[in-house]
Amino acid sequence: xxxxxxxxxxxxxxxxxxxxxxxxxxxxxxxxxxxxxxxxxxxxxxxxxxxxxxxxxxxxxxxxxxxxxxxxxxxxxxxxxxxxxxxxxxxxxxxxxxxxxxxxxxxxxxxxxxxxxxxxxxxxxxxxxxxxxxx
Numbered sequence: 001x002x003x004x005x006x007x008x009x010x011x012x013x014x015x016x017x018x019x020x021x022x023x024x025x026x027x028x029x030x031x032x033x034x035x036x037x038x039x040x041x042x043x044x045x046x047x048x049x050x051x052x053x054x055x056x057x058x059x060x061x062x063x064x065x066x067x068x069x070x071x072x073x074x075x076x077x078x079x080x081x082x083x084x085x086x087x088x089x090x091x092x093x094x095x096x097x098x099x100x101x102x103x104x105x106x107x108x109x110x111x112x113x114x115x116x117x118x119x120x121x122x123x124x125x126x127x128x129x130x131x132x133x134x135x
Contacts, residue, residue: 002090004042009086010034011079016070030070033082038063043090051093065089 016030037048037059055065067089069082105113 002042002047002094004035004040004086004090008035008040008042009083011082013075016078029073029075029078030068031075031078031082033065033067033069033079033086035065035067035086036063037065046096047090047093050097051089054089054093 010033012032012034013028014030014032015028037043037051037055040048043051051065052059052063058067059065065086067082067085069078069085071081072078
């Protein structure tokens, strides 16, 4: 389990476009979580690389991961949602990808492929018109 300190995570509260009733234009319920991946002492370099790849467009050029949570009507729920999503991303990045084992097609599948190609070629040959057909 990877422990990330509270000092590594920054929260910004912004107005949400989602549900909220009369409060939607007055109260900043949406949460923007910012986590500086490249300068984090809690993560290994391999995990940082995989996290940057997984995060995609949520990662800035400076290496800051930005997660925006606006699913719920309260700041607390959105904050826990953002933290949970960060945890999920880090856990996903922490598990190394499985190495691909090279396999070979079976003899039966190769034979089926060749038979299908021959059948398709025969269909195309039947479409071809020869000069004898016009005499």
